[in-house]
Amino acid sequence: MTTTLDPRRDPLTPQFADWLAELGVQPDDSAEPTALVPAGDLLRVAALLKADGFMLLDSVGLDYSQYTEKKPARFCVLHNVFHPHDHRRLFLRVYVPDSVDGSGGELPTLYPVWKSANYLEREVYDLMGVVFSGHPDLRKVLTPDDLEGHPLRKDFPVGETPTLFRDGRFLDPATFRAGMNGQSAGLSGYKGGQRRGEMNEPLPPVMPEGGPK
Amino acid sequence: MTDLRDRPITPVSLPEPTLTKPSLLHTEIMSLNVGPQHPSTHGVLRLVVDMDGEYVVKVVPHMGYLHTGFEKTFEARTYQQGVTYAPRTDYLHSFSHELAYVLSVEKLLSADLPERATTIRVILHELGRIHSHLVFFGTALMDLGAITLFFYCFREKEEVQNLFEDICGYRMNQGYFRVGGLSKDAPEGWAARVQKFVDTFDKHVDEYATMFQKNPIFLDRATGVGVISSELALDLGLTGPNLRASGVPLDQRKATPYCGYETYDFDVPTSTDGDSLARFNVRLQEFRESAKIIRQALARLKPGPVKDPNRKISLPPREELETSMEAVIHHFKLVTEGFHPPVGEVYVPTESARGEVGYYIVSDGGSMPYRVKIRAPSFVNLQALEYACVGGQFADLITVLATVDPVLGDVDR
Amino acid sequence: MALKELFERDWQELESGGVLFSSLEKLVAWGRSNSLWPATFGLACCAIEMMGSTDGRNDLARFGSEVFRASPRQADVMIVAGRLSKKMAPVMRRVYDQMPDPKWVISMGACASSGGMFNNYAVVQNVDSVVPVDIFVPGCPPRPEALIYAVMQLQKKVRGEAFDNYGTQLPMVDAWTR
Numbered sequence: 001m002t003t004t005l006d007p008r009r010d011p012l013t014p015q016f017a018d019w020l021a022e023l024g025v026q027p028d029d030s031a032e033p034t035a036l037v038p039a040g041d042l043l044r045v046a047a048l049l050k051a052d053g054f055m056l057l058d059s060v061g062l063d064y065s066q067y068t069e070k071k072p073a074r075f076c077v078l079h080n081v082f083h084p085h086d087h088r089r090l091f092l093r094v095y096v097p098d099s100v101d102g103s104g105g106e107l108p109t110l111y112p113v114w115k116s117a118n119y120l121e122r123e124v125y126d127l128m129g130v131v132f133s134g135h136p137d138l139r140k141v142l143t144p145d146d147l148e149g150h151p152l153r154k155d156f157p158v159g160e161t162p163t164l165f166r167d168g169r170f171l172d173p174a175t176f177r178a179g180m181n182g183q184s185a186g187l188s189g190y191k192g193g194q195r196r197g198e199m200n201e202p203l204p205p206v207m208p209e210g211g212p213k
Numbered sequence: 214m215t216d217l218r219d220r221p222i223t224p225v226s227l228p229e230p231t232l233t234k235p236s237l238l239h240t241e242i243m244s245l246n247v248g249p250q251h252p253s254t255h256g257v258l259r260l261v262v263d264m265d266g267e268y269v270v271k272v273v274p275h276m277g278y279l280h281t282g283f284e285k286t287f288e289a290r291t292y293q294q295g296v297t298y299a300p301r302t303d304y305l306h307s308f309s310h311e312l313a314y315v316l317s318v319e320k321l322l323s324a325d326l327p328e329r330a331t332t333i334r335v336i337l338h339e340l341g342r343i344h345s346h347l348v349f350f351g352t353a354l355m356d357l358g359a360i361t362l363f364f365y366c367f368r369e370k371e372e373v374q375n376l377f378e379d380i381c382g383y384r385m386n387q388g389y390f391r392v393g394g395l396s397k398d399a400p401e402g403w404a405a406r407v408q409k410f411v412d413t414f415d416k417h418v419d420e421y422a423t424m425f426q427k428n429p430i431f432l433d434r435a436t437g438v439g440v441i442s443s444e445l446a447l448d449l450g451l452t453g454p455n456l457r458a459s460g461v462p463l464d465q466r467k468a469t470p471y472c473g474y475e476t477y478d479f480d481v482p483t484s485t486d487g488d489s490l491a492r493f494n495v496r497l498q499e500f501r502e503s504a505k506i507i508r509q510a511l512a513r514l515k516p517g518p519v520k521d522p523n524r525k526i527s528l529p530p531r532e533e534l535e536t537s538m539e540a541v542i543h544h545f546k547l548v549t550e551g552f553h554p555p556v557g558e559v560y561v562p563t564e565s566a567r568g569e570v571g572y573y574i575v576s577d578g579g580s581m582p583y584r585v586k587i588r589a590p591s592f593v594n595l596q597a598l599e600y601a602c603v604g605g606q607f608a609d610l611i612t613v614l615a616t617v618d619p620v621l622g623d624v625d626r
Numbered sequence: 627m628a629l630k631e632l633f634e635r636d637w638q639e640l641e642s643g644g645v646l647f648s649s650l651e652k653l654v655a656w657g658r659s660n661s662l663w664p665a666t667f668g669l670a671c672c673a674i675e676m677m678g679s680t681d682g683r684n685d686l687a688r689f690g691s692e693v694f695r696a697s698p699r700q701a702d703v704m705i706v707a708g709r710l711s712k713k714m715a716p717v718m719r720r721v722y723d724q725m726p727d728p729k730w731v732i733s734m735g736a737c738a739s740s741g742g743m744f745n746n747y748a749v750v751q752n753v754d755s756v757v758p759v760d761i762f763v764p765g766c767p768p769r770p771e772a773l774i775y776a777v778m779q780l781q782k783k784v785r786g787e788a789f790d791n792y793g794t795q796l797p798m799v800d801a802w803t804r
Contacts (some may be wrong), residue, residue: 089344622671
């Protein structure tokens with residue numbers, strides 16, 4: 001193994017900027033080595049990187065709809081590419097062009113370039129709802145077939161439900177969270193104060209004959 | 214607004230697999246469903262296998278039967294609470310996910326980690342790798358019909374779990390790391406117990422090797438089965454032992470060192486065969502390398518603090534709460550609300566027993582992450598199944614699935 | 627005819643008094659309780675501890691439950707080990723339906739029993755809403771010792787030696803009607 005590090009690993013070096021200029025893309029303002037790639041340019045850049053020996057490790061789908069900073073588009077896909085020999089890493093940040101009806105968008109698939117894009121893009125499609133045109137097998141991969149919507153979008157609720165137990169107790173999500181972060185008053189459905197030992201539990205109350213006295 | 218799922222998608226079939234061995238039967242292609250509840254799938258994986266007689270024509274894995282919604286849940290928990298969730302993804306090498314998550318958040322916060330905390334993390338990270346590979350050898354060989362090794366491997370697995378229990382009070386899913394250090398210091402005598410375990414471990418590794426390396430039945434079933442060439446492995450994005458068995462010496466501990474791995478002396482075992490036997494052998498050698506790292510880490514373990522002294526990140530010690538009002542305020546803020554990292558996006562790659570694990574964390578300045586994306590190695594590695602099994606017999610599929618070693622919690626998240 | 631009437635009356639008396647079959651039923655229940663064969667239904671982390679409970683140190687075989695059956699049709703008890711996702715729930719119900727009667731279910735771990743720490747869109751919040759559970763085991767994951775204790779408790783239940791919260795004895799499974 002070589003011990004000298006490639007200077008292009010660090011996004012602050014001039015070599016990194018030169019490398020991105022060679023690829024014909026803009027650097028992105030981020031702590032990680034990130035390049036801003038227009039959606040139409042993605043396949044060209046990917047082919048260049050593939051010819052250079054890069055491998056695709058991950059695809060990250062992001063939904064910026066509730067982010068603090070204004071971003072050019074709601075959805076963004078980051079392709080995490082890595083060079084297995086000189087250990088350079090690059091994130092290709094692709095903003096998904098907003099579709100007219102606001103239901104996500106469409107990107108070209110990377111499957112012709114890297115075969116690993118097969119599952120990774122299916123996952124982004126399943127959880128984030130970004131369509132990859134030209135993908136050979138674009139269908140749900142993780143969520144059940146009857147699940148409506150795309151869970152990792154910000155407008156999809158976490159989906160907390162109370163847990164019902166047989167004896168009528170239930171664990172209320174609001175109470176559960178109130179105990180953790182103290183931001184809301186506990187609406188306790190779990191009668192904590194009245195809790196007794198298992199064996200001393202009284203029999204359930206019975207209505208006396210002739211109604212209440 | 215139209216539903217995305219109604220959008221017509223033109224189906225393009227995957228490249229036609231070619232049978233390398235001649236089909237004897239020339240029968241109709243038959244589909245066989247394996248799983249999700251099946252003894253030889255590691256967890257709840259479902260495979261639909263198209264078969265021509267005894268030969269596999271096509272394999273289509275169906276995942277998601279253990280989809281737990283980790284990434285969504287992270288968005289509703291504070292950063293420190295997230296440490297509890299991370300180990301549940303890959304429950305065999307749980308410290309890898311814990312470490313990757315903690316390192317990412319620490320990079321976001323620019324936390325300053327004490328030396329002792331880093332060294333203990335390295336020890337636990339490597340013990341976790343040993344734990345994971347022990348379960349791999351036990352179950353993978355059980356799939357091939359060799360039950361004996363299961364009991365030997367689980368004997369040492371119990372030892373490793375005892376060490377975990379000693380240091381963090383739990384056998385699995387530890388949740389021991391904290392953002393900015395460890396939850397508490399190692400108990401007295403723990404390092405000596407680890408030393409004792411590591412000293413005897415090499416002998417046990419030899420014992421495992423004698424049990425299968427010269428067994429002709431095992432060699433018949435593993436040699437030349439499920440060959441993944443290095444080009445295919447790189448194209449499929451494989452990492453970890455599966456990639457190294459195909460001849461690419463990629464190890465994130467060497468490539469992008471974290472936790473001071475560049476100061477340890479160890480080798481990256483590789484093999485050029487790319488078959489199932491190579492994947493067994495690479496993991497067997499990794500046992501010894503992990504033990505070597507642990508020995509070096511134990512030698513440099515010095516007493517000292519295990520938490521970042523920054524009160525904005527780590528909890529103040531208990532005795533300070535009774536004397537210092539400031540400590541009470543910090544404690545209250547950390548427990549009720551947590552810390553607020555700066556806005557940004559970080560990623561720290563680490564090497565788990567299955568490959569590269571990394572958490573891509575997007576922070577919007579709040580006390581909870583805006584988005585957490587887990588780079589799960591098993592999920593990507595599973596793609597090799599579609600390529601490595603084609604042309605082999607159905608029994609070879611079991612071998613390949615066992616040696617690719619997916620953990621379904623890691624696949625489905 | 628009087629003899630036949632007398633005989634039938636005796637028969638009914640004996641049966642209602644539980645004299646005729648009770649000893650035999652106890653014998654059957656004793657036999658059943660000591661050979662509870664679990665179906666392999668490992669889902670997540672708990673499955674590793676379930677495997678750990680059969681190893682040399684914990685040795686579930688002492689209680690006759692080490693024979694993990696791959697086919698649900700050969701199993702008596704289903705150990706639901708791990709978090710149950712909503713995609714998996716119908717599969718689990720089908721596996722349960724395939725098991726022959728009498729059958730029992732152990733819900734192993736916090737996730738199976740109450741959803742645990744995963745209160746979200748993907749996880750079933752209580753396995754009891756899919757299949758009837760006999761024993762809940764707490765822990766995340768429970769230790770092998772906890773699982774062994776659960777199997778012992780289940781054995782008590784099978785033998786009719788278990789009590790509910792109010793101190794009422796739970797009935798033994800009727801050996802003949804199923």
